[in-house]
Amino acid sequence: MKTKPQPSFDEEFDELVDTFGHVTGVHSLTGRQKAKKLPTVPAPGVRDRAAQDALSRLGTEDESRENLNFSYQASRHEAGWLRDSLGEFYEHRWFDDVLRLVKGGKEANVYLCAANPTSGVPWLAAKVYRPRRLRNLRKDHIYREGRTDLDSSGRVIEDDGLLHAMRKRSTLGLELLHASWIEHEYQTLLKLHAAGADSPQPFARGHNAILMGYVGDAVTAAPTLNSVDLPRRLVRPLFERVVHNLEILLACRRIHGDLSAFNILYWDEEITLIDFPQAIDPEQNPSAYGIFVRDVTRICQYFQEQGLRVEPRALAGDLWRKAGYRRGPQVDLRYLNAEDAADRGFWEQVRREEEKPG
Ligand SMILES: Nc1ncnc2c1ncn2[C@@H]1O[C@H](COP(=O)(O)OP(=O)(O)OP(=O)(O)O)[C@@H](O)[C@H]1O
Ligand SMILES: [Mg+2]
Incomplete structure (x- = not known):
């Protein structure tokens, strides 16, 4: 029996663009094919700042990151995805370079970054969530039961409009679920680190990535x-x-x-x-x-x-x-x-x- 080949990174993105039209990160991945500009006024019922941020991100392309190149030689699509997901950390001087891909997981890719000296560590691991995550969210209900959804500032989402968007799984709703998923990981890392667990130190989180302590050395990442x-x-x-x-x-x-x-x-x-x-x-x-x-x-x-x-x-x-x-x-x-x-x-x-x- 023939097994279906895994879609390539690029195919996955293309499929995602077809499915959702536009998704955080994808607009800056499609080269000359610019994403449609979204209105900058908040959508009806959207009062939460994080949601407005999410919406405005969907339609805007950060031209200043066009020339952001890292040592890691990523494919064109992956490079755009990295610029979009990690650009803000770079701008805040958390790290100076992306050195290599540590591992591509089911939900995220993890990259080794050369930390900026001000970070206090030589390296950082950047966990960048894959857009595929948006499709898998359908299976996540068992973990979401009894769990509040968080916006990208760590606040509980209570706005009826936003809760409705998540229930309906509209584009905005999926964005919010995606952000909430990342936020839960970050909040858990913060708690565990403070409690002295053997877990990576969390340094920062962005709309699609978490920066944390890297386990391994310059040549080899820690095996599982x-x-x-x-x-x-x-x-x-x-x-x-x-x-x-x-x-x-x-x-x-x-x-x-x-x-x-x-x-x-x-x-x-x-x-x-x-x-x-x-x-x-x-x-x-x-x-x-x-x-x-x-x-x-x-x-x-x-x-x-x-x-x-x-x-x-x-x-x-x-x-x-x-x-x-x-x-x-x-x-x-x-x-x-x-x-x-x-x-x-x-x-x-x-x-x-x-x-x-x-
Ligand atoms: N802090 C870290 N330091 C070094 N390597 C790391 C770190 N975090 C993750 N990795 C590597 O990246 C891989 C993927 O990370 P993680 O398990 O968090 O993401 P995932 O996409 O959910 O993975 P999977 O679906 O394979 O479980 C890990 O299996 C590990 O090899
Ligand atoms: Mg894993």
């Missing part, structure tokens, strides 16, 4: 843990370190939501957790416990392959309880296995806690 065979002596300590990070996450009212060895970097015998846009609040998302169990299970799978005996469901239940998330509705029965003694024990424990007076 799934590609690493750990020395025996490190298996247990690193597992415990991941568990410690899970505790920090829970204490910060966060569940990663896509945790596995693919989203942990390994460098100099240390780990760094990455990739947080889908992170959820254990108290607000009705599927929180199931998502947490899945995270813990995937982590345990990796460490089991490295020779460690661990019991994911018992561990997940333990961490959940220790963090004080006792209330029942978050622990959805659908995610527990009646045949599994650890699951049954956990469920009974939760019930006992609930039945306690006060």
Whole structure:
């Protein structure tokens, strides 16, 4: 059976332009084919500044960035996308150059940047979100349940018009959802960094990118843990370190939501957790416990392959309880296995806690 070839970067952009007409970043990618100018007056019902910014960005092309060239030799479309997404960081002197592509992920490309000396670090990682994200947003409802949408200044979006646009998934609504997704990742990075988690330090965020601490050196970026065979002596300590990070996450009212060895970097015998846009609040998302169990299970799978005996469901239940998330509705029965003694024990424990007076 023939498999459908993956669309190239350029094809993906073209498809996006066809689908949405204009999307942040795309207008400056299409060379001579200029985007239609949008009116600069706010659309009816649009009062929020961030939304107005988003709207005005759609139709304007920043001519001053036309000559912005980086050492990294990007294709024409990618170069335009980078100028649009990273230009503002460059102008604010966060970095001086984009050196190379670290990795193209499903949701974003990550680039190695030479930091400006004022940044206080030699390098920065720029996570630039792919426009494809806009299409995938349809599958994101499970993470958005119980989660507020944020504008690109980190404020909760409350404006009825904007909420309606997001529900309708109009062009503006998709823009806002895209921005909210990025903002959630940035806010989670801020929280985790402040709490001492092993996660990259966040430096800045823009309308389509986040600048954060880079893990690796000038030649090699840190590999993801799934590609690493750990020395025996490190298996247990690193597992415990991941568990410690899970505790920090829970204490910060966060569940990663896509945790596995693919989203942990390994460098100099240390780990760094990455990739947080889908992170959820254990108290607000009705599927929180199931998502947490899945995270813990995937982590345990990796460490089991490295020779460690661990019991994911018992561990997940333990961490959940220790963090004080006792209330029942978050622990959805659908995610527990009646045949599994650890699951049954956990469920009974939760019930006992609930039945306690006060
Ligand atoms: N701070 C960082 N320092 C070094 N490399 C990084 C950093 N952040 C991300 N990377 C690299 O970029 C890749 C993609 O990043 P990330 O997982 O955040 O994005 P993604 O698009 O959601 O990825 P995927 O869909 O593959 O999970 C990572 O797998 C990792 O190799
Ligand atoms: Mg990832």
